[in-house]
Amino acid sequence: MSTTATTTAPAPPARRGRKPNYGRYGLELVMIAAAVVFLFPVYALITLAMKDPRQISESPLAPPVPPTLANFGDAWTSASLGPALLNSTIITVTSLLTLIVLGSTGAYYLARCARGLGYGLYVLFLLGIVLPFQLGMIPLYKLVDDLGWLGTYQGMVFFYTGIQLPFTVFLYTGFIRALPQDYAQAALIDGCNHRQAFTRIVFPLLRPITGTVIILNAVFIWNDFFTPLLYLGGSGKETVPVGVFSFVGQYVSDYGLVFAGLVLAALPILVVFLLLQRYVIKGFAGGLKG
Incomplete structure (x- = not known):
């Protein structure tokens, strides 16, 4: 009669308690x-x-x-926010379209089509970011006055395009440099010129950085107070910040109306930011990587 030895498996080691991560x-x-x-x-x-x-x-x-909610209706009628919102929308949208067209095409040229000259022009655009635009306020005002654009939409679009174009080119150039060149080169081999390759191949790939350009420039243009006050004062085409400023001075004792007017003034740009927020960090990170 044979006896079979039974072996007992070793017990697993007792789990140690996980230490709390106080730093987290x-x-x-x-x-x-x-x-x-x-x-x-x-x-x-x-x-x-x-x-x-x-x-x-x-x-x-x-x-x-x-x-x-009565304060919102009273603020809308008392501050004439309807015309001010229309003026701000026209100026902001037109400026953004101009910046996107000029900034993306100029950045494509600087990043892909010219090397030595493109680098020098790129440095000049960077200087436009570093230098404060307040240094040229008097010459710019004189230039807009000589062109007959004081109190007009085109004067404001001209100003914002010139001020924000260096920053827009900087963002687009970094993002384009980070993109692979295979698709654009394949389009050039197939017979497309640089304009066709950019509009059909490259520009659709720029949606993340375009969202970033829209948000950053729209916030600056929409919230700018000093420039519309200087260029549009007394013309009947004042933007939202100027309208809210005059409204606050008139109804300073009625804080409910004042804060309701501020909410209505900030609401449109807040909606745009919420719609495009996923592009902001993604596009800006892509531009820095380039």
Whole structure:
């Protein structure tokens, strides 16, 4: 009679408790605190815009109970925000289209079609970013006046195109340099010229950086106050910041109307940012990589 020895498998080692990552928790707390700091002005803006004067005087930062939307209608009619929004939209959209066309084509030339000369021109565009445009405000104003464009849309489009074109070319050039050249070269071999290769092959690939260009330039143009005040003052074509400024001075005691007007002024550019936000970091990172 034979006996079979039974072997017992060794027990697995006991799992050690995972140590808490206090550094990660601390970083999360810091990010939460930063989010609260940045969101508090937005909360105060919306809260005050939805209160009547009695609620504002009693508890300005408490939630509105009950909320009122009458301030928005009164602000729309009292501040004449309708014409101001139309003026800002015309100037912003026209300037963006001009910047996209000139910036993308110029960047394609600098990045692909010319080497020595292209590098020198690229450095000149970089100087346009470094130098503050305030240094040329008086000559620019004199130039626009000589052209007869004071108080006109084309004067503002001309100004914003010249000011923002170096930054736009910088973004497009870096992104184009990061793109593979195989598709454009294949189009040139098939008989396309550089214009056809750019419009049919390269430009559709520039959607991420184009979204970045739209957001960054639109925020600057839409929120600019000094230039429209100087170039459009008294012409009846004032933009939203100028209209809100005059409105705030007139109704400074009625904070509900003032904050409602600020919300209406910021709402269009906020909607555009939310629609294109996924392109901002992606396009800007691609431009820096190039």
